[in-house]
Amino acid sequence: MKEALDKLASIEGQESWVLPTRNVIGFGSEEEVFDALISVRPIRFIKVSEGAELSYSVVERCHKIGTEVICSEYVTIIGPWHKVSLSVRALLFPGKKTWGITLDKNITGGFFDEIAPLCDTLIFDSELTKDVPAGAVIDLNWMRLAPIREELRYLTDMAISHDKNSKIIGVKVYDSAPSSWLMAGWICNKLKVEPESGKKVANGVSVKSKEFTLDLVESNDTRILLEFKGKDAKIGQLTVGEGLITLEYSHEARKRVYLKRSRKELCLEYDAFGAPTGSYNESVKLGREILEYAS
Amino acid sequence: MGNPFVEGRVLSPPSTILVIFGASGDLTGRKLVPGCYNLFKDGYLPESFSIVGVSRTPLSDEAFREKLKDGVTKYSRSGIDEEWWKQFSSRIFYQPLDATKEADFIALRERLQRIGGDTIPNYLYYLAVSPSLFGEIAGKLKGADLIETPGGVRETRLIVEKPFGYDLETAQNLASSLYQSAKEEQLYRIDHYLGKETVQNILVFRFANGLFEPIWNRKYVDHIQISVAEDIGVENRGDYFDKAGIVRDFVQNHVFQMLSLLCIEPPNSLSDAEGIRNEKVKVLKSIKRLTPGLVQKHIVRAQYGKGLIKGLDVPAYRDEKGVAKDSTTETYIAMSLEIDNWRWSGVPIFLRVGKRLSKRISEISVHFKQAPLSLFRGRQVESLEQNVLRIQVQPKEGISLRVNSKPPGPRMRVEPVEMDFSYHSSFGIASPEAYERLLLDAMRGEATLFTRQDEIEEAWKILEPVFDSFEELPLYFYEAGSWGPKEAAELLKPYGVRWARL
Structure with a gap:
């Protein structure tokens, strides 16, 4: 520990040293994500993992961006979780926000018990797990779904421009991704629909409330069908395929590009823009309710 | 329904083709394309984004890309990376166009359709051309069905660059010519000062800190200064500048925009573009109009003579290329104003803007009223400095607060010290170029940082009596490389204050 602190002090003593902009505690093997975060701004990065014996290492990692050199401190701590947690506390740079990033399927256990409480923000990916950790969380999956949410808005705009009294009475979400529950939850939340009943159907689940049905269907393709009721019954369809989102409504059709964004890109986007706006917590709650009807 | x-706010813009009119001009090579390159590199642009450069010169796509590469190499804040450039430049195209020929606009439409393929991208037109062409280009675009009704399948928007008129009447005429083809909500009047991080930070700083808003009023603020100093002369714009002068070139737009943001009342929401712009207009409307008799007392007008900048001899304004030998155009202006509303009544606001001054610096300073000295009587303290909040807009962006402090030692003394916040040391990264933020916002349809027509008109209304009295105002001269004419200091004397040291 003393060696680690001495090494950090020697880095801080350098004339070119720039105050870390935040502490980031990383867990998991997503080195590409960690490297990306380190390279855009100076941070104190602490990578933690479980091991029998406590060990530390501290290195300085610098990246050249244009004419600027960005240097971050990269600390690795391995050991029993409680000891790791105590060590991390001593190394957090004071007065700066702390992020925790875990991109691991397992979101229970040592990291969550011992490290997550030290973090102001926790970044995870619900594509990997249906469990959502408590506290201030950023779900990369929520960010990943943003373009689809946006295109659903455009699709509905088309229906409204066609018929102002158009109303959505049915939704079918076809998807192979484990994250479709979150999309379904978001749709219910935005439509202000609380499922009143539901049942397991072939390859999925169907939920109902007054004058509204939502089907969540496991499928090889990714599609969302919106059923509109107005002057006439109309169907709007959003299809994701080969990097494109295609919208079809009545005789109008258009395509927009779907940004297939990696975890690295999403983390950088979060870094640049901060938390995405939206109704995440309510969508998670409703999405889970829908899933419960399937079990 | x-x-x-x-x-809420949409982060990544939808598919967009940016069409730049005046593609062979300086702005395209220095700012627009390097800005887009950095946005692309940082992952902020949609996957289907293209640039189509338009101008009269016949050029191939390849030749246009080569020309732009030089600009990106020289002016991109992150330098140029061959791999990134290769990907980015494949999205750049060139279309020769004579703005007077309708057939050329039809050809442009067909080209845009081919580039868009089976997607329906939005079209964002950047008119980096003389304002005299705005109306004609917009009309031809409309005629070729390249401007669509807002809220349709495709959004079409126009970015226009200043000058927005020469006075109130010409500003209204310019707007009328654009309104024949586009609606106000499709017009994005760009003022690059509003894209600067520090200027955007004014609202965050005021409204996100409980500390400042309670004292942001006439009870605690003694006076405000806004200084915009340039060390360059008129460069290759002598012809234009000699007709416009510094008031039209800087005060009517950049300075009034900064002032209105600094002094606005809290808007309903920082994501409500119209709400913020409504409040800005209210500030401009509240600025006390100078009657012709008062102009002399409140304004100092001057022009630079020859001098020395960065160790080099520089010519007098009248010896610059494109400038009349007997020109009476001002290259420097100092003004005192007052905002006559509940919050600011009685707080003098001093503006000074000049070319060929000692250095390039833009700064807003809010000077707070002094603390009483009584507590320090009998000590070695003769005066207390005012607390000053300095918002540095360029070249280094940052904010500092001057506070009084006791220096170490056995004696009770008071010395001012600076509490500094600089973007680089706090966030560790350089601020993006102003154009990057503004281009991204225009693609997203986010209009907060663009100027609305009523703001333009109010700004001209404030300046009308000033222009009417120009001929009666003495024109002073100052040495290039100085801080302006000595008469500017006299302007502040009745208020018992001095210009901030820059």
Whole structure:
């Protein structure tokens, strides 16, 4: 520990040293994500993992961006979780926000018990797990779904421009991704629909409330069908395929590009823009309710 | 029904083709394309984004890309990376166009359709051309069905660059010519000062800190200064500048925009573009109009003579290329103003803007009223400095607060010290170029940082009596490389204050 602190002090003593902009505690093997975060701004990065014996290492990692050199401190701590947690506390740079990033399927256990409480923000990916950790969380999956949410808005705009009294009475979400529950939850939340009943159907689940049905269907393709009721019954369809989102409504059709964004890109986007706006917590709650009807 | 899927602010813009008119000009090579390159590199642009450069010169796509590469190499804040450039430049195209020929606009439409393929991208037109061409280009675009009704399948928007008129009447005429083809909500009047991080930070700083808003008023603020100093002369714009002068070139737009942001009342929401712009207009409307008799007392007008900048001899304004030998155009202006509303009544606001001054610096300073000295009587303290909040806009962006402090030692003394916040040391990264933020906002349809026509007109209304009295105002001269004419200091004397040291 003393060696680690001495090494950090020697880095801080350098004339070119720039105050870390935040502490980031990383867990998991997503080195590409960690490297990306380190390279855009100076941070104190602490990578933690479980091991029998406590060990530390501290290195300085610098990246050249244009004419600027960005240097971050990269600390690795391995050991029993409680000891790791105590060590991390001593190394957090004071007065700066702390992020925790875990991109691991397992979101229970040592990291969550011992490290997550030290973090102001926790970044995870619900594509990997249906469990959502408590506290201030950023779900990369929520960010990943943003373009689809946006295109659903455009699709509905088309229906409204066609018929102002158009109303959505049915939704079918076809998807192979484990994250479709979150999309379904978001749709219910935005439509202000609380499922009143539901049942397991072939390859999925169907939920109902007054004058509204939502089907969540496991499928090889990714599609969302919106059923509109107005002057006439109309169907709007959003299809994701080969990097494109295609919208079809009545005789109008258009395509927009779907940004297939990696975890690295999403983390950088979060870094640049901060938390995405939206109704995440309510969508998670409703999405889970829908899933419960399937079990 | 309303659209239930509307969410908050959209982060990544939809598919867009940016069409730049005046593509062979300086702005395209220095700012627009390097700005887009950095946005692309940082992952902020949609996957289907293209640039189509338009101008009269016949050029191939390849030749246009080569020309732009030089600009990106020289002016990109992150330098140029061959791999990134290769990917980015494949999205750049060139279309020769004579703005007077309708057939050329039809050809442009066909080209845009081919580039868009089976997607329906938005079109964002950047008119980096003389304002005299705005109306004609917009009309031809409309005639070729390249400007569509807002809210349709494709959004079409126009970015226009200043000058927005020469006075109130010409500004109104310019707007009328654009309104024949586009609606106000499709017009994005760009003022690059509003894209600067520090200027955007004014609102955050005021409204996100409980500390400042309670004292942001006439009870605690003694006076405000806004200084915009340039060390360069008129460069190759002598012809234009000699007709416009510094008031039209800087005060009517950049300075009034900064002032209105600094002094606005809290808007309903920082994501409500119209709400913020409504409040800005209210500030401009509240600025006390100078009657012709008062102009002399409140304004100092001057022109630079020859001098020395960065160790080099520089010519007098009248010896610059494109400038009349007997020109009476001002290259420096100092003004005192007052905002006559509940919050600011009685707080003098001093503006000074000049070319060929000692250095390039833009700064807003808010000077707070002094603390009483009584507590320090009998000590070695003769005066207390005012607390000053300095918002540095360029070249280094940052904010500092001057506070009084006791220096170490056995004696009770008071010395001012600076509490500094600089973007680089706090966030560790350089601020993006102003144009990057503004281009991204225009693609997203986010209009907060663009100027609305009523703001333009109010700004001209404030300046009308000033222009009417120009001929009666003495024109002073100052040495290039100085801080302006000595008469500017006299302007502040009745208020018992001095210009901030820059």
